[in-house]
Amino acid sequence: xxxxxxxGSTGKVAKVDSNLRLHTQAKTTTSSEAANELxxxxxxxxxxxxxxxxxxxxxxYFSNGEEKSIHIDSIVIGLGPSTGGVTTExxxxxxxxxxxxxxxxxNANNVDVNSNRNYGSSLTLSNSTAYKGATGETFTNGxxxxxxxxxxxxxxxxxxxxVLGRGDSIGVKIQPTTSNTSMEVYVALVxxxxxxxxxL
Numbered sequence: 001x002x003x004x005x006x007x008g009s010t011g012k013v014a015k016v017d018s019n020l021r022l023h024t025q026a027k028t029t030t031s032s033e034a035a036n037e038l039x040x041x042x043x044x045x046x047x048x049x050x051x052x053x054x055x056x057x058x059x060x061y062f063s064n065g066e067e068k069s070i071h072i073d074s075i076v077i078g079l080g081p082s083t084g085g086v087t088t089e090x091x092x093x094x095x096x097x098x099x100x101x102x103x104x105x106x107n108a109n110n111v112d113v114n115s116n117r118n119y120g121s122s123l124t125l126s127n128s129t130a131y132k133g134a135t136g137e138t139f140t141n142g143x144x145x146x147x148x149x150x151x152x153x154x155x156x157x158x159x160x161x162x163v164l165g166r167g168d169s170i171g172v173k174i175q176p177t178t179s180n181t182s183m184e185v186y187v188a189l190v191x192x193x194x195x196x197x198x199x200l
Contacts, residue, residue: 039121047112099142
């Protein structure tokens with residue numbers, strides 16, 4: 001009888017039955033879950049930013065400086081209530097592909113949160129850049145990639161699977177409704193580093 005598949009670390013042999021079926025017990029995880037266990041998953045959050053007008057405003061900028069690609073699993077948009085804003089209009093949210101210029105980038109104010117999602121890991125995104133925006137700041141290039149409507153006084157997770165190679169960047173802008181004079185907002189990027197072993 002032929003020997004089954006042997007585990008090189010323990011010497012144990014997998015069972016193959018008389019119908020030539022291999023008996024296994026499998027654990028299935030998503031790439032994000034696997035990255036989290038390795039300490040390669042992160043939460044990058046602009047922090048609370050108050051928008052004092054109705055102008056399209058940069059909220060967060062992120063550029064991948066790591067050796068690995070970065071998967072953005074979701075973008076979370078937090079919108080507080082608007083003072084003076086027109087209630088019949090949506091809040092307009094724009095996700096930009098590869099912005100590289102503008103005062104949000106040149107002012108270089110670090111985001112409030114850049115945290116490993118594995119509490120036992122000390123790994124950081126040490127080579128990447130994550131800045132927060134403010135009223136009056138700008139992105140002056142980059143192309144529109146995602147357009148989203150939001151509602152004041154809401155939190156919206158947007159599940160996506162965006163991939164940033166080394167040197168790629170993403171920006172998110174929020175435009176409150178007409179006549180807004182005060183609206184607190186934040187943007188979070190839930191992301192993980194790519195595992196090259198997962199490549200097909």
